[in-house]
Amino acid sequence: MDAFATLRALSDLIADAVTTVERTYKDAGLKPPSLEAPFDRDDPAEALRRDPVVAGAIQNLVAAAGQITAALRDPVQSIVTNSQAFQISSCLQAATQLHVAEILKEAGPKGLHVKHIAARSKVDPSLLARIMRLLATHHIFREVTTDVFANTRISSILDKGKTADELYANPHERFNGTDGLTALVEFLTDDCFKSSAYMTDAMLDPSGPATPHMLAFRTDEDMYKWLENPNNESKFHRFGIAMQGTNVEEPEDTIFRGFPWDELPAGSVVVDVAGGLGASTLFIAKKFPTLKIVNQDRGPVIEQSKAYWREFLPSHVDDGMVEFQVHDIVLEPQPVKNASAFLLRNIVHNLSDPDLVAMLTHLRAAALPTTRLVILEYIAVSASRGASPHPYARHIPVLGARRTNAPEPLLANYGVAGAPLYYYDLTVHNLLSGTSRTVEGFFDVLRRSGWNLLEVYHCPGTVTGFVIADPL
Known part of the structure; x- marks a missing residue:
């Protein structure tokens, strides 16, 4: 053409x-x-x-x-222009930390002069005007008249649902009771943004043990251990709520699209492996209250999870239908031996291939012949329309809803419309040496750990898909 x-x-x-x-x-x-x-x-x-x-x-x-x-x-x-896109992240971080969306919500559609916005945080109004103008240039705020700004549909996403006075009075509780989306934005524009600056440094020194995150924060601990350090308590709290916020990026019913939870008999055990707060299985339990949930994660996260379930589904806690387990998914054998399903939502991309194979091998050893492995993940797709070089690509038994290529002459993966998946891919690399995988990549790690790929279901309108496997 x-x-x-x-x-x-x-x-x-x-x-x-x-x-x-x-x-x-x-x-x-x-x-x-x-x-x-x-x-x-x-x-x-x-x-x-x-x-x-x-x-x-x-x-x-x-x-x-x-x-x-x-x-x-x-x-x-x-x-x-692309080489300076990091400035948007920097400006978004300033806007969230200064609670600009909440201040402008109270000001209404006529907006507020930047000197009044800046006064709440006692920051330089001239610098804040420049920050706001860059964001307004990208439609994240609106410059009503010179130096007078108002919210747009995009910037209002940053609203934490509290008054500005409440946020300034209790800054460490600013994310409590939110859907987690603003916490996710802050995490991405803070820890993730800073880590990304060291990606090339780490890449050019492959013999070094450091991830970009370790280099950025001058630590020899992986991100999870670093977050659990008492000195990082506020970041740890934010991270837990931010992971809840990843649910908001998808339609609420995404968890129900690619696996028949309704077909599991009453009393079936669903294990949320490294489930964080357990937001995904809480959705499942609300709809199917006869399912027993086991939420597994690191100790400090499990304490957060207990409080989360007590707040949002106390009946499941009171009825003994949810269990909380401290568990290292890579190093320790899987303790649950009667699971109907192991759910892995947005955690597989956090692991390198060796660590993922180790975890999946533990799950395989604990699985019943009828156990299903349910991976809910971003599935990477090539930007090319060429045939896959994978030696078994034509023989991978992918049933379910296939992902179709974008119409020509678009890139096969929808170009910038599909970019969020590739942002997250590099984010997990920089934080944890993780990676997003293609269908072929999932096929390989599943086979190496004793699982058989049954089905892949691509959720329409999202970059998320279900990868379903059973024991080999």
């Missing part, structure tokens, strides 16, 4: 996507959410974005817009 044909095809994808979104919203008697209005999770117009037709159109639109921009923009400008 020549250059003009490619540009026309990309333009057509954008036009078709807008037409699809417009038609779907009009049929529903709704209008798309306004960029200038605060985000409202209960708004039917927001719910309609999750409709597979709308979600697919938006994905095509974002991918095509990104590709046409890359094709036409001056490449010097593109590379220099």
Whole structure:
């Protein structure tokens, strides 16, 4: 396809996507959410974005817009701009720490002058204006008039649901009672951002034991042990809530899409391996209260998990239907021998291949012939349309919902529309030497640890998929 044909095809994808979104919203008697209005999770117009037709159109639109921009923009400008994208992370960190979204929520749509925003934290208003202007340039806030800023639909995501006065009075409790999304943003723009700066240093010294995170924070402890240090108590607290926030990135029903939890008999045991607070299995227990949950993680995390379940599902705790176990998933044999399912949600990418094989081998040794391994994870996809070089690619028995390539001339993995998956891939590398895996990668580690890949289910509208396996 020549250059003009490619540009026309990309333009057509954008036009078709807008037409699809417009038609779907009009049929529903709704209008798309306004960029200038605060985000409202209960708004039917927001719910309609999750409709597979709308979600697919938006994905095509974002991918095509990104590709046409890359094709036409001056490449010097593109590379220099991308090389400074870290400034957005830095500015987002400032906005969350200074509670700007909450201050602007109270100010309303007319906005507030930056000198009044800055006064709450006693910071330099001229610098804060420059920070806000960069974010407004990316539609994360809105500059109503010069130096007067207001929230947008995007910036309102940072609202922790508290008043600014409450946040300034109790800064260490700012994430309590939230959905975890702002904690996730702070974690990404703080610990993850700082670690990423050392990725090349660690890569050029492969003989060194240090991860980029170890280099960034000058420690010989892995991230989990470092977070559990008493000196890092606030970061540890934030991390636990941030992991809860990863649920918010997906539709609430994602956990129910790729595995038939309803087919497990009453009393079946579901083990949430390295489950953190246990947010995923709490969703399952709410819908299927006859299932017994075992949440496993490191000691300090389990203490957080007990409080979390006591707050959000006390009946399961009182009825003895949830058990909390301190367990090292890599070093220790799996103690639960009667599991109907082992659930691994967003933890496999934290592990290198040797550590993952060690953990999966422990699970295989404890599994019954009927036990199912349920991995809910990001599944990496090549940007190329070429055939997989994996020697067994054609023989991998992938049933379920397959992931389709993006329509041409888009990159096969939807380009910038699919970028979050690859951001997370490098994030877990920098923090823990982890990695995101392709279907072929999952096939390999499962076989090496005694599991048979049964099915892969790609959740529409997300980068998440289910990998289901049974014992070999």
